[in-house]
Amino acid sequence: MNTAKSLAIEARSLTKSYGDNDVLGGIDIAVPEGSVFSLLGPNGAGKTTTVNILTTLVPADGGEVFVKGRSVTRDADEVRKRIGVTGQFAAVDGLLTGRENLHLMGSLHHLGKAETRRRTEELLERFDLGEAARRPPATYSGGMKRRLDIAMCLMGDPQVIFLDEPTTGLDPSGRRTVWSIIRELVRGGTTVFLTTQYLEEADELADRIAVLDGGKIVAEGTPEQLKRLVPGGHISLRLHRADQVALAAQALSASAFDADQLTVQVASDGSVRALRALLDALDREQIEVDELTVHTPDLDDVFLSLTGRVESAA
Amino acid sequence: MSTLAYTLSDTSTMLRRQLKHMIRYPSLTAIIIGMPVVFLLLFVYVFGGTLGNGLGGDAVAGTAAGGREAYIAYVTPGILVTTIAAAVQGTAIGVAMDMTEGIVDRFRTMSIARVSVLTGHVLGSLIQALLGVTVVLAVAVLVGFRPEASALGWLGLFGTIALIAFGLIWLTVGMGMAAKSVETASNTPMPLLLLPFLGSGFVPTESMPTWLRYFADYQPFTPFIEVTRSLLAGEAVGGEDLALTVGWSLALALIGYAVAKRKFNKR
Ligand SMILES: Nc1ncnc2c1ncn2[C@@H]1O[C@H](COP(=O)(O)OP(=O)(O)OP(=O)(O)O)[C@@H](O)[C@H]1O
Numbered sequence: 091m092n093t094a095k096s097l098a099i100e101a102r103s104l105t106k107s108y109g110d111n112d113v114l115g116g117i118d119i120a121v122p123e124g125s126v127f128s129l130l131g132p133n134g135a136g137k138t139t140t141v142n143i144l145t146t147l148v149p150a151d152g153g154e155v156f157v158k159g160r161s162v163t164r165d166a167d168e169v170r171k172r173i174g175v176t177g178q179f180a181a182v183d184g185l186l187t188g189r190e191n192l193h194l195m196g197s198l199h200h201l202g203k204a205e206t207r208r209r210t211e212e213l214l215e216r217f218d219l220g221e222a223a224r225r226p227p228a229t230y231s232g233g234m235k236r237r238l239d240i241a242m243c244l245m246g247d248p249q250v251i252f253l254d255e256p257t258t259g260l261d262p263s264g265r266r267t268v269w270s271i272i273r274e275l276v277r278g279g280t281t282v283f284l285t286t287q288y289l290e291e292a293d294e295l296a297d298r299i300a301v302l303d304g305g306k307i308v309a310e311g312t313p314e315q316l317k318r319l320v321p322g323g324h325i326s327l328r329l330h331r332a333d334q335v336a337l338a339a340q341a342l343s344a345s346a347f348d349a350d351q352l353t354v355q356v357a358s359d360g361s362v363r364a365l366r367a368l369l370d371a372l373d374r375e376q377i378e379v380d381e382l383t384v385h386t387p388d389l390d391d392v393f394l395s396l397t398g399r400v401e402s403a404a
Numbered sequence: 405m406s407t408l409a410y411t412l413s414d415t416s417t418m419l420r421r422q423l424k425h426m427i428r429y430p431s432l433t434a435i436i437i438g439m440p441v442v443f444l445l446l447f448v449y450v451f452g453g454t455l456g457n458g459l460g461g462d463a464v465a466g467t468a469a470g471g472r473e474a475y476i477a478y479v480t481p482g483i484l485v486t487t488i489a490a491a492v493q494g495t496a497i498g499v500a501m502d503m504t505e506g507i508v509d510r511f512r513t514m515s516i517a518r519v520s521v522l523t524g525h526v527l528g529s530l531i532q533a534l535l536g537v538t539v540v541l542a543v544a545v546l547v548g549f550r551p552e553a554s555a556l557g558w559l560g561l562f563g564t565i566a567l568i569a570f571g572l573i574w575l576t577v578g579m580g581m582a583a584k585s586v587e588t589a590s591n592t593p594m595p596l597l598l599l600p601f602l603g604s605g606f607v608p609t610e611s612m613p614t615w616l617r618y619f620a621d622y623q624p625f626t627p628f629i630e631v632t633r634s635l636l637a638g639e640a641v642g643g644e645d646l647a648l649t650v651g652w653s654l655a656l657a658l659i660g661y662a663v664a665k666r667k668f669n670k671r
Pocket residue numbers: 108111113131132133134135136137138139140178287
């Protein structure tokens with residue numbers, strides 16, 4: 091086993107086809123322990139397929155996957171002991187009450203009666219489900235069902251949790267509740283693998299983001315790195331003297347300038363290197379600057395420019 | 405805990421889940437038990453007088469004359485086996501419904517004894533079938549059925565009913581797993597309800613045309629019914645019928661188990 095110890099999830103050249111539909115065309119994923127990794131992609135990109143493979147539900151056609159150093163194919167049961175999964179669609183028993191659903195998980199994790207009870211009440215409290223615990227999920231709102239779903243996946247105290255679009259269909263407050271739950275888990279040392287269509291969500295939660303499109307990872311990095319990948323980033327300067335505006339514009343090959351407003355705009359990826367070059371040029375020409383702002387594109391820009399799809403950002 | 409202990413523990417967890425489903429959703433149980441009761445009353449009170457007269461002296465030992473009374477004795481074993489066939493209709497539906505729920509995918513990502521998802525259904529259905537047979541038998545006694553079984557015979561009867569149910573339940577678990585939809589799952593086990601009619605359940609196979617009789621004598625429900633009938637009448641059970649009952653039950657269970665397991669792992 092030569093997988094690096096510090097990786098909670100590692101996938102190498104993962105491929106999967108359904109018939110002649112090549113869903114995954116060789117993707118690599120590396121998620122360090124205790125971090126949040128977000129897989130971002132439009133409808134049909136293969137997010138759920140990836141989650142299904144990582145959680146031992148579906149075998150890959152090619153490639154290798156290790157979760158906590160265990161192979162999902164050769165050591166599936168060991169992997170299952172360490173993960174908690176909340177799928178895209180509610181995975182609760184509709185005929186049992188909320189509390190019974192959690193008890194069911196406790197029994198299946200062989201926690202014993204007392205521990206099952208204790209954890210159930212704790213989770214009901216934490217997820218604000220106390221009042222609903224005696225009702226079946228059929229009577230829950232979407233947000234409550236989601237919370238029960240996530241609570242069920244935590245019953246076994248997993249080290250790695252997979253959340254497939256955990257906030258799709260939730261209102262903003264429900265979304266924030268789920269976000270704070272995820273943050274709390276991460277503080278406790280849990281590794282989180284999250285898929286989402288919401289850029290804001292990935293931006294809020296993820297340490298690293300991978301953008302999946304057409305069966306390939308088309309970009310990967312921290313939210314900041316990703317934002318620097320696309321055109322649209324620029325540096326805005328406000329100069330001190332009107333007579334230097336034209337000079338600055340020329341020296342910096344500005345994309346736009348306005349002598350009345352004393353502003354100059356320079357296209358830039360916003361990286362430190364680009365910034366240093368810009369500052370050097372300003373020094374050379376002895377241009378006095380009052381204000382400098384770096385505009386990096388937001389993730390929406392990234393997403394749209396990488397996947398070339400408009401509807402998926404909605 | 406050992407693997408076996410885990411399997412037993414998970415199975416009992418899944419069984420408790422099934423029993424709760426049964427209690428929360430009692431209409432299915434009611435239909436499953438109600439149908440054979442209706443059959444029983446229909447056959448005893450509507451057809452019983454005429455059919456009983458046609459039975460012939462030796463069809464039911466100990467009853468000299470025909471009539472309704474003789475027919476109750478003849479048809480009750482048939483109805484009991486029909487009760488099992490009715491109970492397993494619910495098994496296929498239950499399994500197929502479960503597979504459409506996300507919760508089964510959750511089970512599949514957990515470190516549990518996988519077979520317990522299916523054995524939970526099997527044991528739940530077994531309890532349902534035994535409950536059904538008990539209720540139907542009680543109604544039969546109320547309308548005049550007088551079983552002659554010895555204490556040992558009752559034990560044998562319980563074992564026989566449980567064994568037949570076991571075979572048919574696993575078969576329908578397989579049908580439920582193989583069905584693409586709940587709708588399909590509610591149709592595929594239907595023919596099982598017809599088989600007691602095409603066997604010795606309601607009339608002796610001797611009265612059928614040769615080609616039909618050939619089928620009736622060799623299909624599994626005829627030995628099922630014959631063994632049940634002998635036990636209830638307190639007679640010696642035919643060796644061939646007993647062997648066929650055990651053989652068929654185990655074979656059906658094996659087929660169902662193999663199909664179900666394959667489908668469960670493939671999903
Ligand atoms: N069991 C299956 N059989 C056949 N094709 C499948 C199956 N599961 C997924 N696919 C196909 O794989 C592709 C990716 O599906 P997947 O569900 O992984 O996408 P996704 O990124 O999760 O989409 P969404 O955002 O809508 O949930 C789709 O084209 C889908 O039709």
